[in-house]
Amino acid sequence: MTSLERKVALIIGGTRGIGAAISRRLHAEGIAMAIIHRARTDEARAFAKKLEEDGAPVLRLQADVADEDALLAAVDEAVAHFGAIDILVNVAGTAETGDLAEYAEGAFDRVFAVNVRAPFLAAQRVAASMPEGGRIITIGSIVADRAPGAGVTLYAASKAALAGLTRGLARDLGIRGITANLVQPGPIDTERNPADGPQASENRTPLAIRRHGTADEVAALVAYLASPEAGFITGSIYNIDGGWSA
Template identity: 45%
Template sequence: MAGFQGKSVLVLGGSRGIGAAIVRRFADEGAKVVFTFAGSPDAAERVAAETGSIAVRTDSADRDAVIARVRDSGPLDVLVVNAGFALFGDALEQDPDEIDRLFRVNIHAPYHASVEAARHMPDGGRIIVIGSVNGDRMPVPGMASYALSKSALQGMARGLARDFGPRGITINVVQPGPIDTDANPEDGPMRDLMHGFMAIKRHGRPEEVAGMVAWLAGPEAGFVTGAMHTIDGAFGA
């Protein structure tokens, strides 16, 4: 495959799981890929070596660092914002500082990265943000802050689609359900509960999410923007 030959792609959060699958997909299709990592340097080094991409350490909780990374990457053809994390537990007992960090990573970073990328992108550029089906549905307690952060991406994409549309720059949110990664393994303790909500009773594969991202970044998706694209085995149906 060479669908992105010579294209410049930045993936924020690309060392593990869904992010690593996205890096591999674009690299396999000929793109020049740079990806960021924060806490997994060994994994980042492996992905970079396997794909010929470039790994750079960037803390997505640091607004200025995120903006600088996007700016210093030059004119991007594709920006993918995958970095994110979740906190679980009783909202009445959680550390407010940790909640604020979650919002900086899951909301502030995607917004500032998208805006900075659009400043320099050629017309027709692509921005894809990895959200979650939990932006639409939260069937269990203890995940309010995470659900809030993923719902916020929906409004962001709808609004920025209006701002960027005159230049043909699209922005879309991909909303995975349970995906088989280190953070949510298919053989983990939540397996039966999660599969109980689903029509297709298995975890998704990171490569399936990467395929949806690649389509949104490609020429067939030039009229698709400001939209949510759920890939969840009907978890949220």
């Protein structure tokens, strides 16, 4: 997809797991990028340095996206550094699971701050200066469509909200040729959900393809949605879940 060269991406949550795979894939297409991360500063610094050594510029920014001011300051710094953002990818997310009656005080606000408010605020801020033909891609979860069992009420609710956010963005920004799409992964082999972890076999039970997906497979779908070839796709939800939702 050489047509992505000279584009600029902002990837929120782009140094680990699925986010890291997306960063690597888009950078391999010649895209300069800003990456926002929350923790593991040394690892994030090394990751960004390795990317930049291989090609286009990389700006690393640290912010807790649950903190509205910190998030917007990081987004503003990315926009100021590059001039404008062509591709926004919202990856950062959090989960609090457990018995409905035993969620800790403030759990709702914490989960929705990261999983819903942060993607909204980032899209709102970036879209203000995003060029025509821009892309907004959000990473959700297949749990929004199919709860695998008890204990996921809060997480599922927050991820389900992203479908409405995506459709609204598509309508608001379509006049400018900016697309907004949602990617909902199923079980993906990452540090959080390893293919050999204690819940791995149970996670694979609902699948038609009985294996965990890979972060690179998710990244490939994101790269397509970011490309000019996907310019007529907007307001759509893509399940990349091995048949979980079939």
